[in-house]
Amino acid sequence: MTNKRYAIVLDTRKCIDCKACTVACKAENGVPIGRDNYRNWVTTEKLRGTYPNLGQSFTPGQCMQCGNTPCNHVCPTKATGVNPDGLVTVEEKKCIGCKYCMTACPYNARYYNEETKAVDKCTFCAHRIYAGGLPACVETCPTKVRVFGDLNDPNSEVSRLLAKHPSRVIKPEMGTKPFLFYLM
Template identity: 40%
Template structure:
């Protein structure tokens, strides 16, 4: 079994329901996150569009965080999840620096590493991750990548625009996106025009006036 995750960005509406469900389920402290929905605005006013990208641990097959951990706090379990044992963690932050996706943080309360575990405790009880249950548009698709009849396997087979973040890192992530562009997956893709003033595009009208 190899569990994986897919987000259909055609469906995601940026409600942050998944982000809130994750915080509540896993008691994630304020100012930190296991799951974050990134907003990126693209275009030039008034022709603009806001895109949404949920970001979480990619549970890589070749995970640098697992390799670098000196006490094996980060480890694979039989279903392919990269899990974390907070009792073993010594808070060295090596995994934080090793992760190319910025998915690991140091818990300010326990001073140990933490990240998305696909809600491994829920999986062990045959339940879905909290973020999957909370999504009102079913944009989060979770399941066994080794099972060709699973929802996620069939979704990947039916869509040609399946992508992962930073494939050049060679981590073989098990977190996929459908409908993603460069602004979603590449932090350097979005640009801000230097010196551009939004208010240059706004016409000031006299009181009671109208715009033809």
């Protein structure tokens, strides 16, 4: 899709760490069984404080569909590509399983799929969004932590949320220009 820049905005205050997104993704994208195989995740952050003064947050994440893609730069076979709308993709047939991209990704967003013999990662469910749907993780979320949309459209909910609220990205120091925005 041209003229679009897809992004996800997350309000982690709503996240209850229920892992619906992780399981929905496994179903939607045929991710093999196994704790190390996943396209998205919820990080249970370290407990803050000591009993009885405690706090804890949960941070969902997935491929950040970076504007500056370290995975793409290191791929020797051009299996990794970037669509005009910002989606970072892996072409299974071209992937030789060297895993350079897995090492290069600062977010650990990629895994090696033993069934397809290729590296796999989140595509914001490209097959769903190009058909007018939502990414499976966005749709299934009980509390709707994630909001998906086009940042090139100033009236999209993602644009409006980012205009209204301050947000942060993860590991900005890496210079990857991620397109997952966490509301503060």
